[in-house]
Amino acid sequence: MTLIDYSLYLVTDRKLLPPGKDYFESLEQSLRGGVTIVQIREKDTDTAEFLDIALRSKDLCDRYKVPLIVNDRLDIALAVQADGLHVGQRDMPVSVARKLLPANTIIGVSCNNLQEIEKAIQDGADYVGIGAVWATTTKDLDKPVIGVRGVGEMLQRLDGTSIKAVAIGGIKSQNLLRTLHGSVSPNNHALDGVAVVSEIMGSLIPEQAAARLSELISSFKRSGCIHKALSVSSDYSVTTVIDGVVDLLNCVRERSPLIHQITNNVVIAQSANATIALGASPIMATTVQEMEDLAKIHGALLVNIGTLVPTAYEGMMAAGTFANARRKPVVFDPVGVGASEFRKKAVGGLLNTWQSSVIKGNAAELAALAGSNEVQSKGVDSVGSGFKDPVSFVRNVARKERKHSISSSCCVVVLSGKIDYISDGTNVAVLENGHELLSKMTGSGCISGSCIASYCAAAMSKAQMAEEDQGKMVIGDMFLGAIGGILALTISAELAAVRDDVKGPGTFFPALIDELSLLSSRIIRERARIQIL
Ligand SMILES: Cc1ncc(COP(=O)(O)OP(=O)(O)O)c(N)n1
């Protein structure tokens, strides 16, 4: 059986052609742009016309050596000697189609949930079309939008089978990398391809639209993100990490990156002041209309759900998407995620939509995120003494949230507390700086998010974009950025706490701001208490 390349799967829809655009011209241009497999999908066309279109499309696809699949209609697939048939859940069952079609015909089936995947396996499908992964206006959906995390669960069920998988629904160049990075099972089972309708069919220049998508898919594959994910070895040491953090401290001050923060209304002023004290430049903007413009400016994004309201949520969705598209760091603080179903749902929605570069939370927040019962929450706080094995816990959460390569970790996890644990899925940094006065003021955790975002922005600006970075979700060493942000805050807190003018929590905060602004390389080198495991 010939090997099928599912990477860029065009599903046609003539209704979406721009006015005056000829269908066959559009198809040929898409083939030139790099489409690797084509499905002819005609929902309201007479048999004679469908047959004619399928025959001529088959000729074109043959010329480009690209397989042609027919949607729904087994008779048309037979008549044009198509390479395959795609069926939906209400169409002819795969097992029946298999008996009627010539041997070696590819049969694909649409799946929206695990039961349908199970059935596709039993029925012997060659591939599944998993969707809709995102919302779409191309088709009226009668089943829920799955989200990338849901696609990952279905891919897990396909582990050990030879069934290929493509995602479909709302896939555009803007969310393609997020789709590919996010749709992965815990065992690194990734998609074989993506199926696209409107982004190509609706384009005036389909060759360009297809080439853009094709280039992103190739760069994703070139970056080796999936295969390297769990197999990288570490070359971090305490010395290299401290040197790196010192470098970032200077970089924040020299380049003053813009730190866009959608945070809670308890800590807005503190967070902005801490950001300025570090040398970065804060903007506390929540309105959806300005997210695209803000993403164009060099810096990082912080999303904190402390006092979540619907308008800010809309802004968060858009801001993360635009930041991902520019490969900017996205620091996510899922404040109090275990406290209510509303927050859990909101966090699920955000993480399904964009990729965080760093997730920071206390024990209860990360336990809720990881589905662990080991630590309970009380509102936004943790109850009890924390995890028995915080090192393994934080490493596993980082692995789960996707770690893609040593120099551009796609998700670093920070477990905050008296001791802070930071992992990129392989390395774990254990940081023992800090002072108990930090826990006597509101918002010190939220401020640490601002510090991490400032240092991650510096880490991005120090990174040289290499060819293989095109396929990554963030550029720069986020592990170092997260460590730098935490050290800046906790070391400054130690210095502030012992000042003569500090009498308690009230006088501590202004002193903390002073010390953040006075922090130097020498102080970091002298005071950092860090282990790398
Ligand atoms: C690759 C791929 N996946 C899913 C679908 C959807 O098929 P179906 O559920 O049959 O819906 P219609 O396409 O018939 O509207 C697909 N066509 N291709």
Ligand SMILES: Cc1ncsc1CCOP(=O)(O)O
């Ligand atoms: C056919 C189909 N099946 C599930 S979503 C969808 C349409 C996808 O179209 P688009 O790529 O334009 O969102």
